[in-house]
Amino acid sequence: MSERVGIIGTGHLAGYLVEGLRRAAPEMEIVLSPRNAAKAAELASRFGARVARRNQEVVDSANVVLLTTRPAQAIGALGEITLRPGQLIISAAATVRLQELEPAAAPAAVVRALPLSCAAINASPTLLYPDHERARSLLERLGDVHNLASEEAFVRAGVITAFYGWVYALLDETARWTEEGGVPREAARSIVLETVRGAASLGLARQEEELCDLLEALATPGGITRQGLAILRDRGGLSAWIDALDAVYARLRQWRPE
């Protein structure tokens, strides 16, 4: 069966997904919801997607539908459409639980997924719950898929999608600081980004080593890594990250439909 993917909620995330899907699958039929007409027209012209006249047309054209509205809009969007048995909804609405999604999506199956913006370059670690063969094979086009064993684990791991954004804050601060000392902007940016890529690549290549052991090997007594780490720890630089993770987790756990 040819791949026909519909997207309801043509916003930021949809843009990343369309770019990544088109890159991975030149022949895939991608149909977009028409609300946010400017974004839909841009994606249609850049990536060869088709803009439907209404949401029901998206659903009628597709065997898999990605739901990428903001969380508070997700159940309402499902209420506007009639789904068929055998169809699959992949909801990316970060906070909306299966217990709300399932009755709204029936008789279609529904799963939750959390891709990141790096889906645009097919590099997104994407969370998935529950496992579903068709969802996995579609999302694998955008990067590695991590199927979580329970919805609670999915929610816990979902906090990392906020961490992904904070990483940019850390990168930006560090690149700016480097540049202010006289390093050309492009060099500062590349050095910072390649450093983080190197750290991530080594961690991925050395699965048998704990991340704290990779750090310990760098933090020689009297050295600069240890010096800076002590300042970060003393001033709450690392515990503030844990506070941020805790705060987002508490919000994701407590979310209830409006």
Ligand SMILES: NC(=O)c1ccc[n+]([C@@H]2O[C@H](COP(=O)([O-])OP(=O)(O)OC[C@H]3O[C@@H](n4cnc5c(N)ncnc54)[C@H](OP(=O)(O)O)[C@@H]3O)[C@@H](O)[C@H]2O)c1
């Ligand atoms: N941005 C990311 O990188 C990212 C990553 C992981 C997960 N997510 C999740 O993805 C979802 C979308 O985030 P986003 O940043 O892409 O939001 P966004 O840019 O606001 O896009 C959502 C789009 O959905 C449209 N929409 C709302 N109700 C609709 C309906 N009934 N039918 C058709 N379209 C409808 C909105 O239109 P209006 O503006 O007119 O309401 C908007 O254009 C969120 O639930 C978020 O939790 C996002």
